[in-house]
Amino acid sequence: MKPVFQLSALFVSAGAYGWLAYATPRFSFEQLLLLFALAFGAYVALLKSGLALRWGLLAALLLRLLWLPALPALSDDYHRFRWDGLLFTQQVNPYQYRPDELVETSSPAAPLALQAAVPELVQPIIGQLAELYPRLNSPQYYSVYPPVCQAAFGVAAWLFPTSERGFVLVLRLLILLAEAATTGLLLALLRRFGQPPQRALWYLLNPLVIVELTGNLHFEALVTNFLLLMLWLLARGRAATAGAALALAVATKLLPLLVLPLLLRRLGWRPAGWFGAGLLVTLALLFGPFLSLELLENIGRSLNLYFRNFEFNASFYYLLRAAGQWYTGYNQIARIGPALALVVALGGLLLARTEWRPTWATLPHALLLLLTLYFLLATTVHPWYLTPLVALSVFTRARYALVWSGMAVVSYAAYRTTAYTENLGLVALEYSVVLLTVVLDTSQGRLSPQPTGPLTTAESGTATESGAVGRAAGAL
Template sequence: MVFSRKNTGFIIAVILTIILYFLFAFYVERTQFSMVLFLYISLFATSFYILKKGKENTKLLTSLSILFRLIFLFSIPNLSQDFYRFIWDGRMLFEGLNPYLYLPENFINQHEFPVNQATELYAEMGTLNGSHFTNYPPLNQLSFYIASLFAGNSILGSVIVFRLQLILADIGIIYFGKKILEKLQLPIHNIFLYALNPFIIIELTGNIHFEPVLLFFLIWSLYLLFKHKWMWAALLLACSISVKLIPLLFLPLFYQWFVKRSLDFAGMTKLFVFYLIIFTTIILLFLPFYNSELIENYFNSVGLWFRSFEFNASFYYIFREIGYLFRGYNEIAVIGKIIPVLAIVFLGFITFFRKNKSPKELITGLLFGLSFYYFTTTTMHPWYLATLVLLSVFTKYRFPIVWSLVIIFSYQAYSNLPWKENLWFVGLEYTIVYGFLIWELFFKNHHKKQYFDAHDSHAIS
């Protein structure tokens, strides 16, 4: 883009966006919901304008994507406290202690301080986080350890190291995302629906959540899979799972990619080896941490998301109210066990009853499989949405982009001390999301009768 008078609007939008991100990074607290909401919506407006006006210049948009992330580099996250646990785990590893075997609260209660700044880290991570075993997989722990190597005595230093890792991961996502879009014959600028999305920049780079690392390995894996380098793809998919477990849900959907027809023994063999590489790699990555207590501690911690935690849920809140009506108390212990079963049934349906044989069909299957799980989960933290946002840029569906805007309503809960959700805001969020989804499925292309991209004949396999 050549800067001239006709580009004045673009330049002003960039300057405003920089100012808005600066305010988010250094001056906003999550208890200030009105301010958070105003700045967030304003950022969506300026970012949309930048993408619309600059979509022909992907190098410029890439540079701006990096610049906007760098604004947060020297700020302490003010919308999330999870990073304090990341620092704790990394410093535990640095001290030669297995983070999967110890509770931070036990050390503090016994007046033991195994890591630098232990008292401050425990106080800031919160008693809820400090009273549970870590549930972050091995490659995520490696990221935490890297921060302890370079900044073992500084919280801000650790934050900087975390953010540099996340920014590098996002650069990798942009690189491989463009290549996949080229293969699918889709506009290259679609990747900036992810890279320039204020939700992605604030929630991941700003608040330090490691979805970019997960997504970097996932998108690299899909790229190699589409290049028919499926063994390397399996290895990278295992790395993605070893950052956060959520890509495990995708595994059934690769069935049709390998098994093209009935009694396809060659395809079944490839699929078996594909899964074998994935699970062997995951086991090997966990092996350095193995202890007889690890499995129990880890799955007890993961299980809390199904039997104890509730936040920004959708259908679960409806089921919960029905439980109150008929049983008089919260039914999370029962509903939390049913939700994984529903997710498995739905994944089975889209595995066997819709086409997942071309790249676009497969990605669309991943998108809807994970969406169903998030629609029914008991806990939907904002950063979980990042995977849907990225997958959507390779499809014709944009409901995750809309969701990335309205999910800011979930921050209303933090304006209360102690935090408490206002279900009117939750209802508004999901009314908009489901309304847009229904429009995309049934009305946007009403001349087409299929629900998914099962017959996208232009997709290249």
């Protein structure tokens, strides 16, 4: 009966993902919620049924391939990806101009002085940019995507300069390659730390991971891969190349810089020097082609806007915002946002200072706690931001990250109208369930670092069962 049950759960998953990929617009929240709930229920059922690792790996691949020809329906960020990629192909610095600057100054009605400000290299693609412009969700902001993302956008736009679907296909294949490498790293690290490789399925079959990374083309897939690569290299004593791996993660999204305080006590002075050299040299190589005073100013403006203006699906920040409005009569985000960021920075230093017996095996646990603090205090928490938490939780006994990955979908209620009005009742429900799970994890001792050591007899059986598939994936 178990194989029949597992096969049924996989068919439910496939049906839900197929409907999400091809027949669910973002504004159809009730349909999205129902299909995601079906997929998440099937996910929990598969994990509890003891699905064999080799079948779980095959299912993870096939469920991702379902999305291959689909355009992202739940996110419009890929239009900005394509915009930046088109600029990249024309050797125009995507950080130098806002979209509204390029399109408005290219209009025949614009003064000649403004038209002269548009670089000549943009002229061959100005028609495509004008067509893309109405689809952009933030045309008045400078690009916030670091160099690794820009390189990916540029390659996709170079291969398919006039095809939206072709552009999306290239990015999706890149994300699939990153997820394949993540699979190998998860299996290799779980074995190295004496934990059952079956746990990799917690991440690989997770609906939020599949929908937001493969489906919606978010580059947390690469961030997770580079962070795991860093950990694997550090565990093998390769400090310089581990620093380069972290640089790749930072050049995909700046958030991985938070890991630095957690590395100091683990590295020692000489390895820390090699790690720092690898990090700085690689960052210089990646950011160097874009580097200018203008770039630093524009990135500074974007970060300032992020911490002082943007708010979405937040938890403690919304409580502080309400208190600030009650006390002063207006939104205090300009003060609260930076203050919360400072609390996270101090929390990272405190965690690094107070860790008991820090090892490479306990680094995922420590980073999970630090990123959790960051997201609980952040002013903006889009669902895909949480996918690295799911990957890190694989190495721990904590369950709250998995629960959070199931609850975050309620934030899509904001997209039911073009006004993007959040349902604060649903936000409160999301974080109430998450915080309750944190309390349960704490009371049951699941938030303490997990002891590592040789595999038990049962776990060794699981590892043997995966056989050549696991070893091949571990070599990626």
